[in-house]
Amino acid sequence: MIIYFDLRRVPIFRTMFKRSGVIQKDHFRSIATYFFSSRGSLSKYLPGLSYSRPKFLDGDDKIIVFDSYATARHLKWLKTRWPGKRIILWYWNSVISEKLIRALPDGVELWTYSGKDAEKYGMRLNTQFFFDCLAEEADACRRKPLSSSPRALFFGRDKGRSGQIREIGDALREAGVEVDVRIVPHTAPGLPSLLNPNLVPYQAVVDMVKEADILIDYCLDPDSGLSLRAMESMFFGKKLVTNNMTILDSDFYSPANVYVLGYDSRSLKEFVDCPRELVPHEIRDRYLLSNWLKRFDL
Numbered sequence: 001m002i003i004y005f006d007l008r009r010v011p012i013f014r015t016m017f018k019r020s021g022v023i024q025k026d027h028f029r030s031i032a033t034y035f036f037s038s039r040g041s042l043s044k045y046l047p048g049l050s051y052s053r054p055k056f057l058d059g060d061d062k063i064i065v066f067d068s069y070a071t072a073r074h075l076k077w078l079k080t081r082w083p084g085k086r087i088i089l090w091y092w093n094s095v096i097s098e099k100l101i102r103a104l105p106d107g108v109e110l111w112t113y114s115g116k117d118a119e120k121y122g123m124r125l126n127t128q129f130f131f132d133c134l135a136e137e138a139d140a141c142r143r144k145p146l147s148s149s150p151r152a153l154f155f156g157r158d159k160g161r162s163g164q165i166r167e168i169g170d171a172l173r174e175a176g177v178e179v180d181v182r183i184v185p186h187t188a189p190g191l192p193s194l195l196n197p198n199l200v201p202y203q204a205v206v207d208m209v210k211e212a213d214i215l216i217d218y219c220l221d222p223d224s225g226l227s228l229r230a231m232e233s234m235f236f237g238k239k240l241v242t243n244n245m246t247i248l249d250s251d252f253y254s255p256a257n258v259y260v261l262g263y264d265s266r267s268l269k270e271f272v273d274c275p276r277e278l279v280p281h282e283i284r285d286r287y288l289l290s291n292w293l294k295r296f297d298l
Contacts, residue, residue, distance in 0.1 A: 003064050012202045019133035020289050023060075062086040062296065067093055072103035079105050088296060094224040095121060111296070114225035115246065129292035130231040134206060142237030142278060146213045150272055151178040152241070153212035155205055156229075158183050161218050168216050168241060168261070175268040177214060209236055214272070217242035222262075226250060231287060233257065234279050241268070251286070252279045 003017055003024040017024040063078055063085055070089060079087050091112040095101065101121055104110060110123045118125040130138075152172045154165050162183050169179040184200070209215065209232050217229040222243045233240035234252050243261040247253055255264075257279075259271040285291060 003066070012199060012205075016131040016133060016202055017289075020131045021133075022289065022293075060085070062088055064088045064090050064296075067091040067100075070100065072100060072105060075108050076105040079107055086296075090126075091117065091123065094221050112225075116221075116223050116225070126292060126295050127287055128226040128228065128231055129289045130228075130235050130287050132288050132290050134235070135288065137206070137210075138235040138237075141210045142235070144237075146237075146239070146276060149178065150176075150213040150239075151180065151211070152214040152216055153180050153182075153208055154216035154218075155180075155182045155200075155208055156184060158185065159220060161220060164218050164243075165216060168218065171268055172214070172216070172241065172272075175272050177268075177272055179216075180208075180212070181216070182208075206232075209238065212238060214239040214241060217244060219244045222246075234284055234287070237276065237278055239271070239276055241271075252283050254279070 003022055014024060063082065065075060065078070065088065067090060075087060075089060086109060087107065088109045088111055089100075089104070091110075091114065094114055095112070095117045098121070101110065110121070111126055112118050112121075112123040113126060113128045115125060117123055152169065154169065165181060165183065169181045172179050215229050215233045215238050217227055217233075217240055219227055219242070222245045224244075225246055227242070227244060230240060230242065230244065230247055230250070232238065234257075239257055239259070240247075241259045241261065245260065245263065247258055248260060248263065254277045255266075256274050256277040259266070259268065264271070
């Protein structure tokens with residue numbers, strides 16, 4: 001199994017995939033070839049110079065390409081280079097532009113975490129996922145009781161939602177919750193996110209989650225699908241305040257654990273004071289990366 005990432009998008013998750021036993025390669029070999037491939041005119045004629053050439057193990061039958069910065073040219077190159085393997089384009093984000101979908105090479109499978117996008121674009125559906133390597137750490141955290149002086153956390157990029165996140169934080173403060181809102185600035189335009197000085201390893205984010213009692217989640221599209229924060233709240237046994245309406249249909253939703261903005265008629269104070277309920281392990285395990293990978297074969 002080879003997971004392809006673009007060097008510009010998700011370096012913070014690289015270690016988690018490796019620790020979870022997944023082989024992961026980059027689209028590009030180096031920062032230098034990132035600039036060459038994205039700006040140099042020769043790359044359109046010699047794409048193999050820009051892309052890494054992974055060695056497959058016996059039994060590897062599929063290549064999963066994450067949507068961020070994926071291109072039709074790269075997908076076509078993969079399909080031509082390894083015609084006997086399944087090429088899967090996985091949308092871990094909502095579809096913003098249909099350009100790539102319209103230009104998709106023949107034989108490339110289109111998958112998404114979003115039921116909304118699956119219906120709209122005819123994509124195959126898989127769940128959101130969480131990392132196997134964090135399961136034991138999450139289980140130890142989940143067994144600890146929540147604090148009698150609850151603390152809420154938001155850590156993430158702005159994406160134009162900072163105002164709404166701060167409003168949620170203010171409402172939680174009025175409910176007697178200590179609030180920690182950390183909004184990460186974007187990197188400079190034109191630079192890969194790998195060069196962002198504000199980039200934080202995901203393990204550091206996990207350490208912050210473990211110290212919180214409530215996670216704040218605000219999605220720009222509340223009907224798109226489950227966020228990674230929903231996974232964090234379930235696995236680490238934290239409460240969640242979110243505007244994500246799709247969580248109401250999830251198999252792990254409980255009013256004791258989740259407050260849905262625009263849906264809940266309770267006060268935040270009532271939610272904060274309500275005892276949490278731990279999600280059964282058979283439901284949690286469904287969202288592990290290892291089981292997510294298996295569902296591509298169902």
